[in-house]
Amino acid sequence: MKKENKPTGYASFRSFLRAVAGATLGLSAGLLICRLVGESPIKVLQVLYQSSFGSGYDFGMTLFYTAPLILTGLAVAIPLKGGLFNIGAEGQLTVGALAAAWAGVLGAGISSPALAVLFATFFAFLAGGLWGLLPGFLKARQGSHEVITTIMLNFIAAGVTAYFTLYTIKDPVSAQAETISIPETFHLKPFAVFNGAPMGWLIFFLILLAVGIHYVLWRSSWGYSLKALGESEVAAETYGISRGSSWMSSMFLAGGVAGLVGLVEVLGNSHRFKIGFSADYGFVGIAVALVARGNILGVLPSAFLFGILQKGSASLDLETDKITRDLSYLIQGLIILGVSAEGLWGWLWKLVRRKNA
Template sequence: MKSTWYASFRSFLRAVAGAALGLSLGLLICKLVGESPLKVLHVLYQSSFGSGYDFGMTLFYTAPLILTGLAVAIPLKGGLFNIGAEGQLTVGALAAAWAGVIGASIQSPVIAVVFATSSAFLAGGLWGLLPGFLKARQGSHEVITTIMLNFIAAGVTAYFTLYSIKDPVSAQAETIPLPEAFHLKPFAAFNGAPMGGLIFFLILLAVGIHYALWKSSWGYSLKALGENETAAETYGISRGRSWMSSMFLAGGVAGLVGLVEVLGNSHRFKIGFSADYGFVGIAVALVARGNILGVLPSAFLFGILQKGSASLDLETDKITRDLSYLIQGLIILGVSAEDLWGWIWQLVRRKK
């Protein structure tokens, strides 16, 4: 047991060091265009932790990233790259808003939230199941199919938003607002930042999925498949069933972004609400090195980056929120470079 602990600790250290390296490179780029890295760090810190409201907003950005990070990490256990969390969360969020339109007469908040949650999960899940099915049945590469489904999801949800459940009062491209029973209450301590007990639910969800992966035969099969496809098949593990179930779960989890955004924040579906949560989710899962519980701190790191970089527009002259894309890319490169540390170690030894 000691050796696996040691291995995962080393892998954790490597991820942290890789992320730190990526972040430093990003700050170096800031330096090159004449902005002080210390100031950028200070803005990032103040903007994420400066007040109860700021911290609440950081958690509000973290929550969708936990979900999309899980949506990438789960199929990854079985060897699938789910680039489609963006589409899955869009479809799920629309379903949550639609549940509010259908269930407009529901008075009980419990029933309302359960109804919206299951709609979001089911819609996102089915959208995720499709590429899993195509992979199992036709061998279509999931990277391409999920990317195509992202574009298709954007078009389809835009259509339903504008033609089926459009808010007749609003001039914006948004759906009919949800009735009161569907609203999630934020914590008062966050001074108006739209985040409440939901964050604890998301943490529990991650823990639950972690246990399902380690303690159930479903999880065992999936991991076996991810580690060695041929061997797993020899042991009678069905590739199709594992892939489809993991993609359904992943899509469903991504769909729950609807809870954060629709039930918790805007109380309706707005076209283009997602700040690329699905794509940042890829980064979140990779920095966590595919570890389910690791998604939590990793999502928090990227939540800080997203919240903090929004303030860079205002607080600095030359840097915009788009810096976060640069830093995210560099962080993933730093974390994914398997041989980087061995190479640096060799350089150091040769110098001596």
């Protein structure tokens, strides 16, 4: 009976601990493999540490990788509350990024930087949001499975954005597949302390955004409906929660949030839309949300972890003789496995208890 009296906060803390333990376990397995290929695990850890915290630039770059993953992690975690699996963050962020670049082209006359950024934010959010709304609508209306439709829309997004990039707002001077660069007013200034890494105030905005979404999901009737729907479709419907509007609104929000990757990339980094700029952020976002166990705030540390790994994968290739890019992807995979292997945890827990008993 004592056990049942534990407050909810405790449960989520325990879940957090489990996630941390899982990540540690996965990392250890990864290090073991490094050892097997002949690289010292301590050195690997040193490289990872240096590559993410070694200098202002390194830390800035780590945050630069973290930022889109916060957004895509949220884009997966939000619909997940309502029981939808959004595989389409990649498409949504692509469309959002193009829209941000386009906003730069359209808003060339805007003289106030604040207004310019707001304008681009609106465009990016709206474009990504509509791209997310579409599968939500199809699911609500036709029952089309969101996994299928979001995957298909990823391809369509790639095609559509490529078309506009190459034929509509292409930079005529550049030999690359990229749009015209956006005016200076649209640029987000990086922190000087990051010494060239393209990240500034935006990271704080993103953290606030995650906190805000967490708050709304927890406090609002809308968030409640979504949660109830994710928990039990039948119960939600019985008590008058509309599946359609919950699904569509959550997918719109998710798509919009993914679309804000455009701020990170277009306004903050390359100042234009480049085909193929995304380091598969949309897909890594799935892993980010999984490792966060669908918890909105959990997305923040989870995204940071993946940011470190993404940044570190290049450094490991550079600093060691044996570890290649692929091996560092393997480590990422092991961490995901470690965190998501629920059954494994139950088993280990039993083992420990049996020993204690």
